[in-house]
Amino acid sequence: MFLPTVKLLPRELLVQTSPIDHADWNYRPVLGKLQRVRFQLIKSILGDTVKEDLLEVGYGSGVFFPELLEHTTRISGIDIHTCEAEVQEKLKSAGIDADVRSGDVCEMPFDDNSQDIVVAVSALEYVPDIDQACLEIKRVLRDGGLAAVVTPGKSPILDAGLKLLGGEDAEENYGDRREKLLAALYRHFHVERIQRWPWPGIPWLTVYRVLRLIPKAAD
Numbered sequence: 001m002f003l004p005t006v007k008l009l010p011r012e013l014l015v016q017t018s019p020i021d022h023a024d025w026n027y028r029p030v031l032g033k034l035q036r037v038r039f040q041l042i043k044s045i046l047g048d049t050v051k052e053d054l055l056e057v058g059y060g061s062g063v064f065f066p067e068l069l070e071h072t073t074r075i076s077g078i079d080i081h082t083c084e085a086e087v088q089e090k091l092k093s094a095g096i097d098a099d100v101r102s103g104d105v106c107e108m109p110f111d112d113n114s115q116d117i118v119v120a121v122s123a124l125e126y127v128p129d130i131d132q133a134c135l136e137i138k139r140v141l142r143d144g145g146l147a148a149v150v151t152p153g154k155s156p157i158l159d160a161g162l163k164l165l166g167g168e169d170a171e172e173n174y175g176d177r178r179e180k181l182l183a184a185l186y187r188h189f190h191v192e193r194i195q196r197w198p199w200p201g202i203p204w205l206t207v208y209r210v211l212r213l214i215p216k217a218a219d
Contacts, residue, residue, distance in 0.1 A: 008026055009094060021060040071117065078102075107136065118147045
């Protein structure tokens with residue numbers, strides 16, 4: 001599968017916002033490819049979509065903002081960390097004007113119908129109440145809006161790679177939330193498009209999935 005290159009925030013501008021914010025991994029020799037492919041998948045599934053307002057859930061240090069600005073004229077972010085002022089300062093030094101806020105995706109400080117695109121890159125699988133997170137994403141999306149979500153597969157390749165290259169235990173990090181997340185996304189959204197990486201035809205070896213989602217109407 002061909003994946004496009006992406007623009008990321010320079011390494012020297014990254015802020016370590018939490019123990020699980022590994023934005024610097026994008027610049028490691030081997031692990032960096034595994035990290036960057038998630039952003040490449042988002043770019044691929046968004047295609048040439050450009051909208052007025054884009055929100056990234058779990059923006060971390062804003063490492064993906066340079067690329068996301070190719071798809072929007074106004075960019076916002078929400079994350080549970082409290083380093084938003086420091087991140088915003090670093091972003092400004094890179095010429096990026098972003099509205100970044102501290103908060104929970106299950107109760108976002110954004111108005112109803114205020115966003116055209118919501119992006120989440122390996123973020124929702126850490127949320128305990130995934131259904132509520134989906135409802136909040138639907139709430140802030142305008143009519144005609146879309147969500148683009150990358151989720152990790154329950155893959156022996158991914159789990160072994162995280163352990164070997166990053167010292168992370170996938171079962172400890174995710175528990176059963178990887179499976180629950182996918183089910184929740186299907187409950188709340190229509191799947192407009194889905195891509196699996198690296199082998200689209202072998203689901204059990206899926207390292208990452210990227211989904212382009214359209215909100216279902218409320219019951």
